[in-house]
Amino acid sequence: MSVLDWHDAQHFDRTRDLPCALCARPTPMRSHHGEPVHKVCAEDWNDQHPEAPRHRRGNRDHGTGRFHNDPPKK
Numbered sequence: 001m002s003v004l005d006w007h008d009a010q011h012f013d014r015t016r017d018l019p020c021a022l023c024a025r026p027t028p029m030r031s032h033h034g035e036p037v038h039k040v041c042a043e044d045w046n047d048q049h050p051e052a053p054r055h056r057r058g059n060r061d062h063g064t065g066r067f068h069n070d071p072p073k074k
Helices: 039-048
Strands: none
Touching: none
């Protein structure tokens, strides 16, 4: 399993926890698109779906792009 590099502050919302898009438990973590998701859930999703775009499950929208790393810093 590859580990995501989410060191940038954009991945943490200090103001509130929202339900994770994948497991529905509260999280302050955010994806690059601002979607509430635990980093571990995002890593697990990427591992289980190596080539697939994200999808809809029931009435929950799981998005259209894979979770990705922060860009390299210069």
